[in-house]
Amino acid sequence: MVHKIALVGIGKIAVDQHIPAITNNPDFELSATVSRHASIDGVESYTSLDDMLEKRPDIGIVSLAIPPQPRFDYAVKALRAGRHVMLEKPPGQSLAECYALEKMAQEKGVSLFATWHSRFADSIPAAKDWLKSRTIKRFRITWKEDVRRWHPGQEWIWEPGGLGVFDPGINALSIMTEILPYDVHINAAKLEFPSNRDTPIAAHLAFTNPDNAVMDAVFDWRQEGPQTWDIDIETDQGEMKMSSGGAKLSIDGKSIVEGSDHEYANLYAQMHTLVQNRASDVDLSPMIHVCDAYALGKRITIAEFEF
Template sequence: MVHKIAIVGLGKIARDQHLPSIAKNPDFELAAIVSRNAELEGVDHFTTLDDMLAARPDIETVALCTPPQVRRQYAEAAIRAGRHVLLEKPPGATVAEVEWLKNLAAKHGVTLFATWHSRYAQGVEPARAWLADKTIKSVEIVWREDVRRWHPGQDWIWEPGGMGVFDPGINALSILTHILPAPVLVTGAVLEVPENRQTPIAAKIDFVAVTGHTVTADFDWRQEGPQTWDITVKTDAGLLELSGGGSVLRIDGQTQLAADDTEYDGIYAHLAALLASGESDVDIASLQLVADACMLGAISKVEAFIE
């Protein structure tokens, strides 16, 4: 069965990732775009989601690629119209609203998929399997990138609900919560917030696992040049390193895997499986960690960020 899907929000992530992965997946047909400012040649275009839902009852699935601040209202409209919903990460602006959408989807009998694209990096599942029977001693996350490169002119990330540096940082946390055998808790954080912005440009977070080992995370949006997306895990059986956002896996310095970026291909393969089984997948563990870091975080004001 080929599933007709509509993309809501035709921004950078939709163009760079969603469109190519949909195009190469035989289980999906891109049937419509919903955007106030952008169109795609040869594809039906609507300026509002309500218009699309009314005009195209044959479109059964909606991929929401909007900023998180407005995602709940769009997801609610689609779910109430009986459509399946894919949520870009982060799945919402708050933990509670994502839980609410999960319950709403179950009530209406539709699939809700809260995606975490970094979990589909090729090194993540092998890392999870290798760590499953190991004793973890410590974990260090270093996730530093250039906001001007990845989010040019996107003011929404600096507004409440936009998450600031946690927008990329949550990718690391989505891997962390997936590969570790035991959950972790936030114990403290320092959030560096530019004096002219509402969300952090950098953050340092301390965690402790329920099994006792510590985790540290260093997120920064001010790194120019080569970007850094590394997770290092010390265990009783050696050192595991995930780099390149999870695309490269090393154990004790020996490369086990180095793969191309196929994260969104994995997302759409999993979405097809969920639709076939009638199930949902809504994991909010990493979103909860971000919320906790913001609750416990000490605010440090830093110089203004100028685009």
């Protein structure tokens, strides 16, 4: 069975990732788009989600590739209309919103998928398996990128609910919570806020863990030149490095995975499985870490940052 899907939001992430993943998957048909400013050639387009839901009852899945601030209202409309819903990361601008959507999906008997695309990188299964039988001594996340390159003109990321540097940083947290053999929690954080912004541009997090390992994460949105998305792990039985956001994996200096960009293809394959089984996948552990960072973090005000 081919599932008809509507894509809401036709921005950079939709064009770069969602549309190719949908069109290359034989289990889906991109049947409609919803956007106030953009459309896709050959695909029926709407400027209103309400209009699409009313006129296209045959479309069973709605994928939301819009900023987190308005996402809750869109998801509620789709769920109330009995449609399966796929949420771009982060799944919402607050935990309460996410829990409410999860409950609504259960009541409606439809699938809800809170996606974490970095968890579907090629190296994740091997990294997770390797760590299961080892004691971690040192765990360091280094996630540094240029916000001007990856979010050109996207002012929403600096507004409340936009998460700031945690928008990319939550990708690293989604990997960490997937590959670690146990739960961890933040016990200290420092957040750097430009004086003219409502969300942080940099963060340093420290974690408590059962191995008593030194475990921390550094996020920074001011990186120029080469971009850095690395996780370095030292254990009692060797060292592991994940790079390129999880696409590459090396152990003791030997390359194990030299992955391609299959994350969104894997996401949509998972969405197909969930819909087939009327199941949901709503793991909020990466979001919990972000909320804890805001709750525990020492706020440091720095110079203005012009975007």
